[in-house]
Amino acid sequence: MPQTRQADRHADRHVDDAARVVLPAPRTPDPREAPALGWGVIAPGGIAASFVEALRAHTEQRVVAVGSRDAARARAFADRFGIPGAYGTYADVLGDARVDIVYIASPHSGHFEQALRAIEAGKHVLVEKAFTRNAREAEQLVQAAREQGVFLMEAMWTRFLPHIDVVRQVLDLGLLGEVRTVTADHGQFMNPDAAHRLFAPELAGGALLDLGVYPVSFASMVLGPFASVTTVGDKAFTGVDGQVSIVVTGESGAHGVLNTTLYARTPTTASISGTRARLEIEGDFYAPATVRLISRERELLCSYVPAQREGGLCYEAAEAARCIAAGRLESDLMPLDETLRVMHVLDGIRRDLGVTFPGE
Structure with missing residues (x-):
């Protein structure tokens, strides 16, 4: 993300002085007020x-x-x-x-x-x-x-959870310096059962659309539009994607290293590494999670711990209600063009793997 000199000075001050570092508080409105x-x-x-x-x-x-x-x-x-x-x-x-x-x-x-x-x-x-x-x-x-x-x-x-708003603010303030690497994974062990929806081609099953969409969407939020996407993966016994590893690059040249699988329970963590510091999001990164700011010297500078870990789906509903009440037809936090961009990326990954669904 572009940085101003003011953001650079802000980043230097907060990252270099561990005693004074405080992650920004989330700006997420109370869902009850929607x-x-x-x-x-x-x-x-x-x-x-x-x-x-x-x-x-x-x-x-x-x-x-x-x-x-x-x-x-x-x-x-x-x-x-x-x-x-x-x-x-x-x-x-x-x-x-x-x-x-x-x-x-x-x-x-x-x-x-x-x-x-x-x-x-x-x-x-x-x-x-x-x-x-x-x-x-x-x-x-x-x-x-x-x-x-x-x-x-x-x-x-x-996209609507408080800890992700903390992440957005850290990026906007330039606290990490220049972002160079994003990692994210989401894998679950699924018993190989042709009747299970994630193995069913007719239900658009596979790891990518159900699990892998989280790492891909996260990387898109951080890096913006991808300049390139490289895919390695294999199909499950029913022909849907079973495991996929993806390397993306952002327009700035930063890399994203992403993985999804139906074959193993992975850590489901995420990280954003920059020239000054890195953010680590504990598993499950896509749910309400703790965020840690780590210095280049691997020192824990500060953490954000969510006040609410259960019921995280309430935030997306509250966002929809606020938008509708305000007469807005889409959300700035998850714009429709961003959804379309991610869907095009997922299409390209499936093409690389040779995965198609009935009726496509």
Whole structure:
């Protein structure tokens, strides 16, 4: 990121004098202060349950409807969380006048069609990451939302968390000096089961879209648009990507070293190393996490420890509510053009690996 002389002096003062170093406090607004909206949930699975729990515990948002292709499943979810509307079709959720915004929590393969129907119904939309199967679908959604005049955002929850705002401020202040290297990984061990959604090509499975999107999005946030992307990886037994290692370069020449895998539980940490100092984000870096500022001499200068570690999905919902109340159709923290840029990178990585999904 470009630095002014003032930022350089600020960085020298704070990094060279360990006794005085204090990481900036997050500027993230209290999620409870966000204007309350009526939310409809599409696809009541595990991530939907975590989302609703976070809203109930940490916001004033109201979940008013849930839809599933299985009416009994929708009713069970509604009963569990005290949701007044339970529907056996997604169309019924979109037809509910109490619903201001729809949260799409289905597998990646369903995002495009479900989000498009919601946009066409005039609803605001929050779409789980990865946004769609590919950039072509993402571009169509963005165009539709802009034409319809509704809010649309990728639910890349990491971008809205307080510790990531600390990271942004550190970069803006130039405390690390010139950024040279970014690292991030996200790997989980998954039993090789063809019925599991992450191994299912028809559900747009694989490590990259579900897990690897976190390291790629993080590197994009830090480095900006990539000047180059180099990929090494292999396919799982079903033909989806099983493990991927990626080296990217930013326009400044900085490198990003990223990894994702379905074969092992990795540290899921991230770091940003500069000419003056480095930031280390503990695992899981994409969730509320401790951030440490380390000097060139490997001395711990200071740390940021999150006050809240549970319910982090509340921050993305609060951001959406604030934007909608202000009449904004996208978020400055996760702009639609940034989502499109990341989707194009993911497309290129899959091309390199020879991974395609049915119907692409």
